[in-house]
Amino acid sequence: MNTVFPITFSHTMLSDLWTCExxxxxxxxxxxxxxxxxxDLIAGGLFAKACEITRKAYFNDGQDEETAIExxxxxxxxxxDTEDSLKTNERVAFIFKQYFKKFRMDSSLVPVQLADGTYxxxxxxxxxxxxxxxxxxxxxxxxKGKLDGLYERHYQGRITERYVVDEKTTKTVRRVKGNKAxxxxxxxxxxxxxxxxxxxxYHWAARQLGVKTTKSLIRRIPIGVxxxxxxxxxxxxTPVMLDRWETSTFSKIHEVxxxxxxxxxxxxxxxxxxxxxxxxxxxxxxKVCPFHVGCVEPYGEQIxxxxxxQLIYHEGNMISVKEFKELKGIIGE
Ligand code: SF4
Numbered sequence: 001m002n003t004v005f006p007i008t009f010s011h012t013m014l015s016d017l018w019t020c021e022x023x024x025x026x027x028x029x030x031x032x033x034x035x036x037x038x039x040d041l042i043a044g045g046l047f048a049k050a051c052e053i054t055r056k057a058y059f060n061d062g063q064d065e066e067t068a069i070e071x072x073x074x075x076x077x078x079x080x081d082t083e084d085s086l087k088t089n090e091r092v093a094f095i096f097k098q099y100f101k102k103f104r105m106d107s108s109l110v111p112v113q114l115a116d117g118t119y120x121x122x123x124x125x126x127x128x129x130x131x132x133x134x135x136x137x138x139x140x141x142x143x144k145g146k147l148d149g150l151y152e153r154h155y156q157g158r159i160t161e162r163y164v165v166d167e168k169t170t171k172t173v174r175r176v177k178g179n180k181a182x183x184x185x186x187x188x189x190x191x192x193x194x195x196x197x198x199x200x201x202y203h204w205a206a207r208q209l210g211v212k213t214t215k216s217l218i219r220r221i222p223i224g225v226x227x228x229x230x231x232x233x234x235x236x237x238t239p240v241m242l243d244r245w246e247t248s249t250f251s252k253i254h255e256v257x258x259x260x261x262x263x264x265x266x267x268x269x270x271x272x273x274x275x276x277x278x279x280x281x282x283x284x285x286x287k288v289c290p291f292h293v294g295c296v297e298p299y300g301e302q303i304x305x306x307x308x309x310q311l312i313y314h315e316g317n318m319i320s321v322k323e324f325k326e327l328k329g330i331i332g333e
Contacts, residue, residue: 007133009253011198015197020277021277042079042080042081043087046080049072050072054069054071086223091223095227108154112162115210120211123150125145143201145201169221171222174192197245199237200245218235314327
């Protein structure tokens with residue numbers, strides 16, 4: 001199969017890389033793409049976009065709160081059908097409105113204003129890592145991502161804290177064991193984010209933008225059978241975490257580049273460089289890995305080639321890996 005080394009790295013890619021290198025290779029080097037639909041992801045995407053529309057309308061465009069919220073609400077109602085019986089568009093839109101009633105857009109917690117005068121809301125960042133791409137001349141690897149927001153807590157005219165804010169819809173909230181009132185277990189809720197690589201990456205990105213954040217503010221938004229109000233988790237991050245995240249991330253990128261260079265000249269099977277882990281990744285999210293046949297059957301590679309397309313995003317379109325390589329002047333499979 002054709003291959004091309006990725007130009008950009010994101011948190012999702014890193015997460016896949018740490019889980020199983022071979023799965024990462026299938027996804028981001030061979031670019032195997034099938035048609036999958038996930039109601040949870042659609043609902044989460046609609047909610048995130050609605051937050052962006054609402055906050056930009058309020059903070060950047062100066063609209064009143066009610067009009068701004070209505071714009072986000074309508075985006076969810078008119079958006080792609082989630083086709084999920086729990087996360088229906090109507091239900092997600094209702095929870096969206098309740099969320100903004102609970103966490104008002106007031107002056108106590110405001111988005112950080114960036115050098116260009118806009119606010120750091122749903123901010124897409126990309127930074128040049130300085131690491132040379134193994135195939136494309138004059139191209140460095142880019143690290144990119146999208147922050148829900150950088151916010152400042154104001155109290156009596158002073159900034160008391162700077163946060164990375166991340167909104168997370170969820171079907172499952174952790175509860176205090178043995179408690180009939182089903183109280184939220186805030187410690188357990190916080191524990192799942194204390195060492196979260198995505199959040200550390202956001203804090204690292206904030207530093208690159210010149211904004212020193214010290215905590216993550218996670219807003220959990222339950223979408224269950226019965227309505228439950230959203231709640232906040234306040235989680236510190238330390239300079240040690242940022243430094244070590246940067247070292248390990250950059251080292252890992254160097255490592256996979258070296259493996260890729262070796263593989264393209266060795267004539268070996270890809271699994272000799274990008275090791276299949278046969279572990280949690282194989283059944284992540286209670287689903288079998290879509291590429292498992294390649295780790296089970298001797299001719300798995302050919303089976304995958306017949307099941308999947310090899311597509312890559314380029315200037316607003318999905319094109320074949322072969323076409324992409326021709327455009328970039330990359331020779332060979
Ligand atoms: S089936 Fe398991 S070992 Fe094979 S690529 Fe998928 S996650 Fe990796």
